[in-house]
Structures are given as structure tokens and as C-alpha cells.
Amino acid sequence: MDEAISSALDKLKASREEVEIDVISEGSHGIFGLGAEEACIIARLKNDITNRPVTRAHDAVSVIQEVIQALLDRMGLDAGVEYLPDAMVTEETGNESGMVFDILGEDLGLLIGRHGQTLSNFQYLVRILVAQRVGEYLPIVVDVNGYRQRRFKALETLARRTAEQVRIRRVPFSLEPMPAFERRIVHLVLANDPAVTTESVGVGEERKVVVVPREGLSK
Structure with missing residues (x-):
């Protein structure tokens, strides 16, 4: 975590007091080096208007759909994505269901994976990429042909x-x-x-x- 913050301050050429830090993942040492994960943060200058979070829900939805579609295209999958504002999936803790986006297409079983593990990894990547775009970590839930529902x-x-x-x-x-x-x-x-x-x-x-x-x- 300290290395991530230090790297962000260096790139922004700012002191710690001038920067807002949102922790995406604190990282993990794993066991004997296995399963280790790097820390991930979002850093922005406090007075930089261009780095402030997207506040309108419509803007956030558009960005999320763009990110998911871009990933699908890069993976060579013939699929589209739909926002489901009333879907019940309950990915987050508490009573929050999250922002649910359903990927629609044929032969997408590989994107789900065993017990949905591949889908969970894909969702994590989407959350990181969207956070970089909008400046905050959103409770995004990615589904495939209604699997999670x-x-x-x-x-x-x-x-x-x-x-x-x-x-x-x-x-x-x-x-x-x-x-x-x-x-x-x-x-x-x-x-x-x-x-x-x-x-x-x-x-x-x-x-x-x-x-x-x-x-x-x-x-």
C-alpha cells in the first residue's frame, strides 16, 4: 500500500496532503508467495476539477457499458451489454444489490467459468478500469445471460x-x-x-x- 501511494504521489508530483486516495484493494502477500495480489488505489489531486468523480448516474452507466463492450471486443466475443437497473443479484454486502450489467450473446460459458470464477475476475477488472475513468469505486455487478440472477x-x-x-x-x-x-x-x-x-x-x-x-x- 505504501508503495502504491508513493508511486501515485510521484506521478502526480504532489505531497500526500494535496492528494485524495481511494483504496480499491489493499493487496495480499498470499501464502509462500502464492495468491499474492498487488495493492490498487485511485489517487487524484484535491483541487483538480477534471479528476472529480462522475456524479450523474447516466454518465456512470455509459462509461461502464463502454468499458465492458471494449473488453468483450478485445476478447473476440460476439456479445453486447445491457444495464438492468431493477435486477436482484446482491453481489455487495448489506442490502445493496449493485449496478447490474448483463452480457448477452451465444456460447459465453467460458466467460462464466467454474462456479462463476472467471466472471468474478472479469467483473473485478471492469471495476478497476471504471474506477480509473470515473474517479471512484462503484458497486458494479457483471452478469452473463442472466446467470447470476x-x-x-x-x-x-x-x-x-x-x-x-x-x-x-x-x-x-x-x-x-x-x-x-x-x-x-x-x-x-x-x-x-x-x-x-x-x-x-x-x-x-x-x-x-x-x-x-x-x-x-x-x-
Whole structure:
């Protein structure tokens, strides 16, 4: 992180007090050097009007669509992108669903990848590129032919059915390993359930959600 800030100050030829810093990713050392990620920040001069964030939603949507379409074209994919303002995907924590953009086309399975991992990486790249353009990190969610929306509905149904079984049997139940965004959906769906609570266990690709009966409840 210190290296990223130092590099930004050098490029802007400014002191730390003259620059606003938005942290995109703090980076990670990984394990024995494996899985390491560099820190990523957005730096801009405080008094530079040209670097201020885009404030109009329409402008942000246009920029995001341009970035996604440019990436698709460079990848040689015959696909387009559509903004879905009312879509429910729930990629972000809390109750925010994010700005959902659906990529439409044929034979896009490779863009989704195993358990949606390739799509998650593509989405991360889109967020970084858009942040560089608009000056702020936006809660962008990228979907492919409605994959995330279908998965959201399936996980919502699974979470509620599992919670009902845990409530009746009064024993914990482990779901299959899931990527982070899918685990968030389960946590969010059951967040206010009076009979059960949820926790994530495991490491890496084996990390999964366990639905547990709340303490102090009678059978």
C-alpha cells in the first residue's frame, strides 16, 4: 500500500496532503508467495476539477457499458451489454444489490467459468478500469445471460429450505462449497431469520456456509 501511494504521489508530483486516495484493494502477500495480489488505489489531486468523480448516474452507466463492450471486443466475443437497473443479484454486502450489467450473446460459458470464477475476475477488472475513468469505486455487478440472477433465485430458495430443515431438526447443516458472492447471498437471505444463523467455514475453494440453530430456542 505504501508503495502504491508513493508511486501515485510521484506521478502526480504532489505531497500526500494535496492528494485524495481511494483504496480499491489493499493487496495480499498470499501464502509462500502464492495468491499474492498487488495493492490498487485511485489517487487524484484535491483541487483538480477534471479528476472529480462522475456524479450523474447516466454518465456512470455509459462509461461502464463502454468499458465492458471494449473488453468483450478485445476478447473476440460476439456479445453486447445491457444495464438492468431493477435486477436482484446482491453481489455487495448489506442490502445493496449493485449496478447490474448483463452480457448477452451465444456460447459465453467460458466467460462464466467454474462456479462463476472467471466472471468474478472479469467483473473485478471492469471495476478497476471504471474506477480509473470515473474517479471512484462503484458497486458494479457483471452478469452473463442472466446467470447470476438465476443463481441468486436458486440460492435464495436453497437457503430458506435449509433454514426450515435446521429449524425442525435443531442440528446444523453445511451447504456445498461456494464462491464468496454466493455465500453472501445465503448470509443475507437468512440474516433476519429468528430461528437460524449462518457462518462461513473452510479455506479457499472449500469454504462453505453452515446454517446453525440459534441458541436459546425451544424445539
